[in-house]
Amino acid sequence: xxxxxxxxxSTHRYTRRRAALIAGWASVLLVSGLTLSIPSDxxxxxxxxxxxxxxxxxxxxxxxxxxAVLAAKSWTALPSVIIPSIATASSDGVNLxxxxxxxxxxRKVCNLGDPTGTKTLVVFGNSHSVMWVPxxxxxxxxxxxxxxxxxxxxxxxxxxxxxxxxxxxxxxxTTFYTWAKTAIKRLHPDVIVMGSYYExxxxxxxxxxxxxxxxxxxNRFVLLGDDVAGVTPATCLAQAGATQGTxxxxxxxxxxxxxxxxxxxxxxxxxxDVRPLLCDDEICPDVxxxxxxxxxxxxxxxxxxxxxAPALALALNLGGRNTIKLVPxxxxxxxxxxxxxxxxxxxxxxxxxxxxxxxxxxxxxx
Numbered sequence: 001x002x003x004x005x006x007x008x009x010s011t012h013r014y015t016r017r018r019a020a021l022i023a024g025w026a027s028v029l030l031v032s033g034l035t036l037s038i039p040s041d042x043x044x045x046x047x048x049x050x051x052x053x054x055x056x057x058x059x060x061x062x063x064x065x066x067x068a069v070l071a072a073k074s075w076t077a078l079p080s081v082i083i084p085s086i087a088t089a090s091s092d093g094v095n096l097x098x099x100x101x102x103x104x105x106x107r108k109v110c111n112l113g114d115p116t117g118t119k120t121l122v123v124f125g126n127s128h129s130v131m132w133v134p135x136x137x138x139x140x141x142x143x144x145x146x147x148x149x150x151x152x153x154x155x156x157x158x159x160x161x162x163x164x165x166x167x168x169x170x171x172x173x174t175t176f177y178t179w180a181k182t183a184i185k186r187l188h189p190d191v192i193v194m195g196s197y198y199e200x201x202x203x204x205x206x207x208x209x210x211x212x213x214x215x216x217x218x219n220r221f222v223l224l225g226d227d228v229a230g231v232t233p234a235t236c237l238a239q240a241g242a243t244q245g246t247x248x249x250x251x252x253x254x255x256x257x258x259x260x261x262x263x264x265x266x267x268x269x270x271x272x273d274v275r276p277l278l279c280d281d282e283i284c285p286d287v288x289x290x291x292x293x294x295x296x297x298x299x300x301x302x303x304x305x306x307x308x309a310p311a312l313a314l315a316l317n318l319g320g321r322n323t324i325k326l327v328p329x330x331x332x333x334x335x336x337x338x339x340x341x342x343x344x345x346x347x348x349x350x351x352x353x354x355x356x357x358x359x360x361x362x363x364x365x366x
Contacts, residue, residue, distance in 0.1 A: 053142050058314040061277065061307055062326075064289030068244065069280045075245035078237065079290050083303050089234040089292045094130050094302045101152040101176050109183060113140030113147030120146045121318065122189040124180065124214065127153040127299055128226055129195035132312070134305040136193065139313040145190075150183055152176040157197060158206030161213075177210075184217050191318055192218040196226040198256040199298065204263065211267045221269035222316060222323060225257050228278055232296045233286035247286035251279040272315055276326035277308045 084092040099110035112133065113121065121140055123129050130151050140147035155173035158164060162174045184192070192214055197203055207223075215221045228251055236247040257273050264271035278284050278293055286292065291304040317324050 053138060053310045053313055056310045058311040061289060061309075061311045064307075065277065065280050065285070068285035068288045069248075069283045071244035072248040072283055072285050073245065075243045077243055078247075078287060081290060082237070082287060083291050084295075084301055086234050086237045086292070089237075089301060090232055090295055092301050092303075093127075093295045093299050094133055094305065096130060096133065096149055096151065099149055100130065101150075101179075102154055103172075105152075105172070105176055105179060107179060107183075109148055109150070109187070111146045111148060112137045113145050114143075115146075117144050117146035119144070119190045119318075120148065120187055122148050122150055122184055122187060122192045122218070123194070124150045124184065124192055124210075125194045126151065126155050126157070126197055128197040129193070129224075131227075131300040131302075131305055132193070132195055132224065134302045135309040135312045138306060138309040139316070139318065142313070143318055145318060148187055148189070150180045150187075152180075156200035156203060156206060157210055158200060158202030161206055161209045163202050163206055163209070181213065181217070184214065189218045191220045191222060193222045193224060193316070195224045196256075196260045198226045198260075199229060204259055207260070208263045208267065211263060211269060215267060215269055220321065221267075223260060223264045223269055223271050225260050225271070225273045225275060227294065227298060227300065228252065228275060228284050229298050230284065230294075233292050233294055237286055237292070244285060244287060249279075249284040249286070251275065251282040251284050270323045272323040273326060274312075277311060 096110070096112075098106050098108050099112065101107075111117075113136075117140065121136065123133060123136055130149065130153060133147075133149055136147055139145075152173065155176070159171060159173040160177040162169060162171070194210070194214070196207060200206070211221060211223060228249060230249040233247060236242060239246070254273075254275070257275070261271045261273075278288070284293075288304070289307060291307055292301055293304040295301050311326070315324050315326055
């Protein structure tokens with residue numbers, strides 16, 4: 001079947017590993033067997049949202065974004081160590097193997113969280129949900145949750161629910177979705193997380209229908225926004241003379257986030273805009289904290305997904321009722337130094353997290 005998921009189906013490859021989250025972003029080491037502890041102010045029951053994973057503050061990946069934006073505005077040289085490497089980044093995506101229902105419906109349900117967890121988290125969707133699994137796995141293990149991916153890549157959401165006239169009723173995506181609803185119902189999840197995918201023509205109708213159908217199967221449903229589409233970062237980074245400034249994307253309009261939020265508001269579920277994990281001051285750097293954030297135009301690398309886990313954990317607020325909104329705050333102005341720039345100062349923003357009472361909130365239009 002033709003993929004309409006926005007990525008070549010041959011590049012969904014995943015090496016099972018977890019990134020060590022360290023205080024700093026100049027260089028990061030990948031370490032297997034990392035165990036995350038729950039800080040004293042955090043509990044799986046949701047008494048209060050925690051502010052770190054294994055002592056790494058949620059602000060570390062967020063500050064890394066701001067630092068990368070400042071580096072882009074200053075045309076700073078690329079870091080000497082970049083993870084994944086520029087040579088391998090374009091093929092370094094998250095692949096769950098037999099725990100995914102792509103390309104074959106295996107009907108295998110895997111727990112990638114805490115084996116003895118007392119609560120259950122399901123991540124549902126296509127590759128734009130799969131890309132969050134490294135982060136969600138770290139979060140689930142830290143907070144004592146089981147994590148079950150019920151996913152099939154290479155399917156747009158309108159194909160799951162068989163909208164439109166160009167797909168057979170027995171297409172593999174619809175077959176998966178029929179099975180998925182039964183599988184999710186049997187798991188009795190406390191929370192379902194689903195990643196949005198904005199690039200297919202019928203995404204709004206498809207996403208709305210799925211949210212409506214899956215919401216009754218869980219106590220709480222969280223709809224994530226999509227990441228920022230653009231060119232493959234490694235393509236730019238491999239060019240001679242590439243710098244932080246030459247390899248950065250413009251964030252663009254947030255109209256899709258507003259549409260996704262409208263779906264969440266209409267269906268009375270949570271929404272989380274994830275763009276602050278990738279962009280600030282309308283700039284989306286191709287290297288953040290020493291990581292290449294995406295392998296292509298729209299999928300996180302597994303290393304970067306793991307790196308943002310502390311911020312995502314606080315924003316998801318798994319044990320609570322609402323997500324916690326990612327919002328930008330002002331930082332000291334800088335003088336841009338790229339060729340031909342004027343000497344006027346420019347104010348940028350960094351990103352922090354503040355509590356929000358809204359269950360479906362997004363950033364203000366820019």
